[in-house]
Amino acid sequence: MALYSEKVMDHFTNPRNVGKLDDADGIGEVGNARCGDIMKIYIKVKDGIITDVKFNTFGCGSAIASSSMATEMIKGKPISEALTLTNKAVAEALDGLPAHKMHCSVLAEEAIRAAIKDYYDKNGIAYDPAEFPEPDEHE
Ligand code: FES
Numbered sequence: 001m002a003l004y005s006e007k008v009m010d011h012f013t014n015p016r017n018v019g020k021l022d023d024a025d026g027i028g029e030v031g032n033a034r035c036g037d038i039m040k041i042y043i044k045v046k047d048g049i050i051t052d053v054k055f056n057t058f059g060c061g062s063a064i065a066s067s068s069m070a071t072e073m074i075k076g077k078p079i080s081e082a083l084t085l086t087n088k089a090v091a092e093a094l095d096g097l098p099a100h101k102m103h104c105s106v107l108a109e110e111a112i113r114a115a116i117k118d119y120y121d122k123n124g125i126a127y128d129p130a131e132f133p134e135p136d137e138h139e
Pocket of ligand 1: 032035036037059060061062063101103104107
């Protein structure tokens with residue numbers, strides 16, 4: 001069996017939503033201290049809906065595929081829905097990731113949450129800090 005699914009290879013070789021948004025409403029940047037990979041996600045928000053999203057990932061192929069898939073999954077969706085996106089859902093949408101690459105999908109979940117938190121902070125929107133725990137250093 002191939003190590004990576006066709007979907008992973010597709011999103012890695014042809015990633016969606018690459019780039020940055022100069023007028024982003026929220027920016028989330030996270031990294032994994034072990035592998036040194038960094039992911040940055042930009043969101044544009046209107047009336048509680050994520051109208052646009054872009055990413056820049058300096059990282060492995062699984063991190064790039066995860067960013068691509070995760071941005072596709074939250075584009076056009078309410079913030080409340082984006083906050084429920086888990087790394088497992090991203091990995092499942094990619095038809096799975098090898099076990100030692102699951103942490104790459106965690107970066108996507110964390111970067112999205114960080115971007116939403118940044119949007120809340122910049123706009124003085126109240127939230128429960130418990131909803132935004134500090135990202136762990138994932139193995
Ligand atoms: Fe670090 Fe994939 S190896 S995010």
